[in-house]
Amino acid sequence: MNPMLPPGVSRPTPEDVRTAGQLWYAALGVGVVQLIASLIAQFGQRHELAQQMFDQVKDQQPGVTLAQVQVWTVIVFVLVAVFWLVLTGAAVAVVYQLGRGKNWARAVLTGFGLFLVLGAAGTLFGFGGKDGIAALVAGGAGIVQAVLAGGAVFLCYRSESEAFFRPPPQ
Numbered sequence: 001m002n003p004m005l006p007p008g009v010s011r012p013t014p015e016d017v018r019t020a021g022q023l024w025y026a027a028l029g030v031g032v033v034q035l036i037a038s039l040i041a042q043f044g045q046r047h048e049l050a051q052q053m054f055d056q057v058k059d060q061q062p063g064v065t066l067a068q069v070q071v072w073t074v075i076v077f078v079l080v081a082v083f084w085l086v087l088t089g090a091a092v093a094v095v096y097q098l099g100r101g102k103n104w105a106r107a108v109l110t111g112f113g114l115f116l117v118l119g120a121a122g123t124l125f126g127f128g129g130k131d132g133i134a135a136l137v138a139g140g141a142g143i144v145q146a147v148l149a150g151g152a153v154f155l156c157y158r159s160e161s162e163a164f165f166r167p168p169p170q
Contacts, residue, residue: 013099014164016155023152024095024109027116027145028088034141035084039077041134046073098156103165106156113149120146 042049050070057064091112097105123139155161 011101011164011168013101014160016158016161017099017101017164020152020155020161021095021099023148023155024098025092027148027152028091028095030141030145030148032085032088034138034145035081035088037134037138037141039081041132041138043077044132044134046070046077049073101164106165109149110153110156113146113153116142116146116149 047070050066050073053073054064054066054069057069091109094105094108098109120143123142156165
């Protein structure tokens with residue numbers, strides 16, 4: 001609590017931190033678009049993926065059929081989608097804590113932002129590129145997400161923001 005403010009009143013959130021939170025929420029929304037586009041792109045290749053998995057498994061598990069592996073592939077897609085949506089929900093909670101002035105949230109989101117920027121750099125320079133509209137949308141969404149996250153991280157380290165994340169004097 002800031003001794004200059006009356007009890008029960010918190011210090012105001014700087015505009016940069018508020019904007020950073022909005023950028024993070026937008027980045028997470030774009031991340032959901034990227035997830036959906038990536039899954040659509042991969043789902044279009046599910047038969048090839050299932051065949052590759054079947055070729056790897058058939059020697060160790062001779063009773064496994066290609067149809068079973070195809071079902072497993074679809075289940076994996078669903079599990080990946082659920083996992084990423086849960087992580088997105090957790091990230092929303094961290095962004096909320098960022099707006100409350102929690103320095104640990106700023107540190108977590110800075111690391112996540114760095115991860116997104118490095119991933120977008122790989123997309124931008126064509127590492128691991130796939131064909132198709134869905135893959136193009138996923139790549140574009142990844143780049144937009146990284147730009148939003150990079151801007152949010154930048155705003156969190158400006159001087160007014162720095163003071164907000166420091167503990168108040170006792």
